[in-house]
Each structure stands twice: as C-alpha cells, then as structure tokens.
Amino acid sequence: MSQSMNQNEAIKQALSNHSRPKQASALSTCMTFSGRMLLKIKYVPEQLFDVTAFPVIYLLMFTYLFGGAIAGSTSAYLQFVLPGILVMTVVMITMYTGIELNNDIKKGVFDRFRTLPIWSPSVLIGALIVDVVRYSLASTIMLILGYALGFRADGGLLGILLGLATLLFFAFSISWIWTSLSLVMRSEKSLMAASMAILFPITFVSNVFVAPETMPSWLESFVNVNPISLLVDTVRGFMDGTPDYTALIWVVVVSVLLIAIFSPLTMYLYKKK
DSSP states (O other), rough: HHHHHHHHHHHHHHHHSOOOOOOOOOOHHHHHHHHHHHHHHHHOOOHHHHHHHHHHHHHHHHHHHHHHHHHSHHHHHHHHHHHHHHHHHHHHHHHHHHHHHHHHHHHTTHHTTSSSSSSSTOOOOOOOOHHHHHHHHHHHHHHHHHHHTOOOTTTHHHHHHHHHHHHHHHHHHHHHHHHHHOOOOOOOHHHHHHHHHHHHHHEEEESSSSSSSSSSSSHHHHHHHHHHHHHHHHHHHHHHHHHHHHHHHHHHHHHHHHHHHHHHHHHHHHHHH
C-alpha cells in the first residue's frame, strides 16, 4: 500500500516539475487548419475539378462561341473577355468555401473544434487561406491557356500580378458571405441554390462579356455600379496597362465592407450554432 502511494507521489512530482505546453498561436492554428484542408484535397483530388476544368471550358466556350459575333474575330474578343471570364470563374467558385464548411458541420467535426483551446477564427481562416490557393490555381490555368490562344497583357507581368491581387482580395472577402450562409442553411443543396441566386445575376449582368455602352440605358446604369463590373474594370485596366484607379478604390471599399460585416457575423453564428 505504501509502495503504491509512493509511486503516485513520484508521478505527481514528475508531472508538476514540467511546465504546461504553451497555447498555440493564432498563426500556427491557422496553418494547421490550412494543412487539414490541403490533406482533404490530397486524398480527394476531384475537389480541384472546379479550378482546373471550369476555367478551360469557360474560356474556350465563350471565346469561340461569341467572339466572331461580338468583336468580329476571336482574337480581338479574347483580349477583351479574358479578364472578365477570369473574374467570373474565381467569383463563382467562392461558393465552395461555404459548401465544404456546411459538410463539416453536418458531420459534427466543428463541434469538436469548438471545444479546443485555440483561437476560434483560425478554423475558418485556415480554410479560406487554402481557398485563395485554389483561386490562384484557377487564375494561373486560365492565363496560361489565354497566352496559348493569343492573349497578351500590355500591362506586363506587374499588371497581371496587380490584377490578380485585387481579384484574390475580393474573392476572399466575398467568401465570408458563404461561410455565414453555411452556418444558417440546413443542407449544401440549399446553400448552393442561395449562392447561385446571388452570383448568377451579378456575374452575368455585368461587363464580363460586353461593354455596358451596348446595353439599354436602364440596364447600363445597373451594370456600371455592379461590384463585379468594377472588379472587371480594375483587372482589365491593370492587364491593359491603363489602370482604372476609381474602380480599384470602389472594389477595395466593397471588399473591406464585406469582411467587416460578414466575418463578425460568421463568428457569431459559429459560436452560437
């Protein structure tokens, strides 16, 4: 009996002589959850279909279907439409952020995450960081294909990088809308339906495919203030070597507002879910 008590005392003393591990920092937890999302892609690579196949399909389809009718030649239309399709493609795939989160919630994974002694937003931010990587991959594939087809950016490499940076920042900001909806919607199908109901009007009723001047005056007024149109003007301006700084300012303002509104809302829903 006394020997057992001595062993227990020895164990307690050994444990008490060691300091507790430091709590993980916000950066390390964000990187950990980013790694988790990358592992999911590694074991289910079909998840990359939307960022690899869709850009190719969109660019080839719209360039060769509408190029001759709208611009007189596919090469001339490619110069105009590639930045627009680039914006449309990246913005459309932002919805998958919320769909993946909705799936994790249904499986009960996020109930476990909320019990961990970590910085709460890291669970969501880690996933969004990986989504930025996915958006970058889609953009790279489209630009490589565009150059193979004859697209040339007069703004050079710097113009391309500035345009992509603006696009990725906007995509990151709009992703917070889908994370908020994913915590409210009961299924991924309802989330996708709600996302498409928002994304289809703002992407197709824009200057992605045609100049607003060719539209009726009432529609042109809407297109000119559409955030997607402003984003397209910004990306197109940087790539053409004629930056539209007014459009850039509005894109940054809209992006900051989206983050300021929907990131706190997402965290509130995440904690109360």
